[in-house]
Amino acid sequence: xxxxxxARHINTESISQLMQILKKRIWVHKNEIIDSLVxxxxxxxxxxxxTYLVKERSREWRPYVKWDNWxxxxxxxxxxxxxxxxxxxxxxxxxxxxxxxxxxxxxxNLITMDLSQL
Amino acid sequence: xxxxxxxxxxxxLVLEKLARKHSSxxxxxxxxxxxxxxxxxxxxxxxxxxxxxxxxxxxxxIIFETPELFDTLTPKRLELIDYxxxxxxxxxxxxxxxxxxxxxxxxxxxxALETFDIIEFIPSGKSKIPVCSLVSIVTVFED
Numbered sequence: 001x002x003x004x005x006x007a008r009h010i011n012t013e014s015i016s017q018l019m020q021i022l023k024k025r026i027w028v029h030k031n032e033i034i035d036s037l038v039x040x041x042x043x044x045x046x047x048x049x050x051t052y053l054v055k056e057r058s059r060e061w062r063p064y065v066k067w068d069n070w071x072x073x074x075x076x077x078x079x080x081x082x083x084x085x086x087x088x089x090x091x092x093x094x095x096x097x098x099x100x101x102x103x104x105x106x107x108x109n110l111i112t113m114d115l116s117q118l
Numbered sequence: 119x120x121x122x123x124x125x126x127x128x129x130x131l132v133l134e135k136l137a138r139k140h141s142s143x144x145x146x147x148x149x150x151x152x153x154x155x156x157x158x159x160x161x162x163x164x165x166x167x168x169x170x171x172x173x174x175x176x177x178x179x180i181i182f183e184t185p186e187l188f189d190t191l192t193p194k195r196l197e198l199i200d201y202x203x204x205x206x207x208x209x210x211x212x213x214x215x216x217x218x219x220x221x222x223x224x225x226x227x228x229x230a231l232e233t234f235d236i237i238e239f240i241p242s243g244k245s246k247i248p249v250c251s252l253v254s255i256v257t258v259f260e261d
Contacts, residue, residue, distance in 0.1 A: 018174070018175055019169055019172060019173065019174035019175070020174060020175050020176075020177060021166055021169050021170065021174045021175065021176045021177065022177050022179075023166075023176070023177070023178045023179070024178075024179045024180070024181060025179075025180045025181070025235060026180075026181045026182075026183060027180070027181070027182045027183060027184055027186070027187070027234070028183050028184065029184055030184065030186050037162050037165065037166070039165060039169050039174070047165055049158075049161070049162055049165075051158055063158055066158055068161075070161060077158075079158075100183070104183070
């Protein structure tokens with residue numbers, strides 16, 4: 001397979017000045033993922049959203065918990081089996097590394113926890 | 119151990135896909151303002167759309183914190199990924215012919231790779247075009 005180095009001709013300093021959309025899907029377990037979206041303007045994070053999703057009997061991914069800063073307000077959302085928002089609480093800003101740690105430790109139990117305190 | 123897969127995303131294609139899905143940014147914006155955070159995909163689509171329009175660079179990565187991916191990456195499937203990463207196939211039939219493989223086995227392999235977002239299908243009339251936008255697969259051994 002040919003491995004392209006896309007950024008080979010781009011100065012890394014110029015990248016840090018650009019706006020970047022970083023989409024990541026992290027497979028934590030076979031049926032559990034974190035979908036992350038981060039918008040960076042230079043070094044500054046303008047928006048983030050990290051969603052923990054679980055694939056249960058159906059083949060569709062179902063969101064369990066989501067941390068984001070929509071409208072500049074960091075908060076955490078919980079969803080029920082019908083993907084309906086059931087709880088929204090303010091919480092501190094969360095980075096992806098922190099979310100991966102939380103998901104790996106608590107997994108599906110996150111839905112029953114008071115996440116605003118974490 | 120981590121497996122990191124980088125994908126190449128062409129902004130214009132992503133914008134086309136968003137327009138197909140939501141008709142217009144204005145309509146999506148209205149939908150999001152009504153539903154707030156309850157429709158999580160819509161909110162993210164709106165953010166991506168807005169920043170792509172402003173010229174932001176889109177980078178996409180799939181990270182496996184679990185080694186299950188290796189069950190999927192058989193030599194035949196890697197050959198398939200390699201072919202699609204460097205060539206276009208107008209249909210699954212054409213792809214199977216190019217790889218001198220049976221149609222059903224090719225199709226089953228594509229479905230297995232689609233599960234992990236390594237392959238995508240673009241609808242084209244009654245058929246589906248298999249597309250692979252992978253740039254690299256990297257295994258990282260960390261402490």
